[in-house]
Amino acid sequence: MPVILFVLVSFILSIHQQVRSQSSTCTLTEPDILGPYWLDGAPKKTDDLCDNLPTFDVLILTGRIVDFDSKCKRGIKNVNLDVWQANYNGVYSSGRSSNDWFCRGVLHSDDNGYFKIFTLFPGRYDDGGYRPAHIHFNITASGYPQLITQLYFEKDVYLAPFDSCEQCHSDSESLITSVRHVHDIKTFEGNWQIVLSKKFHPRIVTKTSLSRGSYIDVKQHTMPNHDRTSSREHNTMKFRQG
Numbered sequence: 277m278p279v280i281l282f283v284l285v286s287f288i289l290s291i292h293q294q295v296r297s298q299s300s301t302c303t304l305t306e307p308d309i310l311g312p313y314w315l316d317g318a319p320k321k322t323d324d325l326c327d328n329l330p331t332f333d334v335l336i337l338t339g340r341i342v343d344f345d346s347k348c349k350r351g352i353k354n355v356n357l358d359v360w361q362a363n364y365n366g367v368y369s370s371g372r373s374s375n376d377w378f379c380r381g382v383l384h385s386d387d388n389g390y391f392k393i394f395t396l397f398p399g400r401y402d403d404g405g406y407r408p409a410h411i412h413f414n415i416t417a418s419g420y421p422q423l424i425t426q427l428y429f430e431k432d433v434y435l436a437p438f439d440s441c442e443q444c445h446s447d448s449e450s451l452i453t454s455v456r457h458v459h460d461i462k463t464f465e466g467n468w469q470i471v472l473s474k475k476f477h478p479r480i481v482t483k484t485s486l487s488r489g490s491y492i493d494v495k496q497h498t499m500p501n502h503d504r505t506s507s508r509e510h511n512t513m514k515f516r517q518g
C-alpha cells in the first residue's frame with residue numbers, strides 16, 4: 277500500500293510541476309510572414325470563423341492575449357484578431373462576394389484577454405512542397421505594436437525545416453500549439469497564448485510571393501463538401517506516429 281501511495285503522490289506532483297512550468301513560460305510571440313492571402317474587409321465574427329461548420333475535424337482554439345511586461349499575468353482586452361485560413365483542401369476563400377468570406381473574419385478578445393475560435397482544421401496540399409497546417413493572424417491591440425503571425429500544430433511533419441516556405445517560422449515554439457481530442461474524437465482542441473509587448477516591435481514581413489508556390493490561386497476556391505461520405509477525401513493532418 278505505501279508504495280502505491282508513493283507512486284500516486286509523485287505522479288500528482290509531477291503533473292502539478294508540468295502545469296506550473298507551462299504557465300510560467302512567458303516569451304514574446306514571434307512574427308511570421310503575411311503571405312499572399314490576407315484580404316482587406318473581412319467581416320466581424322463572434323466565434324465561428326467558417327460558415328456552416330461541419331461536425332467533423334472541427335478545431336476549437338482557445339487562448340489568451342497577455343502583456344509581456346506584466347510577466348504574462350495581465351490579459352489584454354479588446355484585441356482585434358484578423359484571422360484567415362485554408363479549408364480542408366488547402367484553399368483560401370476569395371472574399372470577392374459577400375458570401376465568400378469562408379474561414380476569414382475579425383474577432384475580439386474579451387475583457388480579460390481571452391478568445392475562442394471555432395474553425396476547421398486547416399488543410400494542406402501538394403504543390404511541389406508542403407506547408408504545414410497553419411492559421412494566419414493579424415493582431416492589433418491599442419497601445420501595442422501590430423503583430424502578424426501564423427499558428428502551427430505540434431507533430432506536423434512539415435514544420436520547419438520541412439516547410440516549403442523557407443522564410444516562415446514554423447519552428448518557433450511560440451507559434452506551435454498541441455491539439456487534443458477532449459470533447460470527441462472528431463474535435464481538435466488547442467490552446468494558444470499570444471504574448472505582446474508595448475516595448476518590442478515585431479518585424480512585419482509583408483512578402484506576398486513565395487519562392488516555391490505553396491498557395492492555390494484563390495479563383496480555384498471550392499467550398500468544402502459537408503457530405504460525410506466524401507470526408508475521406510479531405511486533406512487533413514497526418515501525424516507522425518509515436
Ligand SMILES: *[C@@H]1O[C@H](CO)[C@@H](O)[C@H](O)[C@H]1NC(C)=O
Nearest residue numbers: 310314316356358414415416
Ligand atoms: C491588420 O489589422 C489592422 C487593424 O484592423 C488593419 O489596419 C490592417 O490593414 C490589417 N492588415 C494588415 C496586412 O496589416
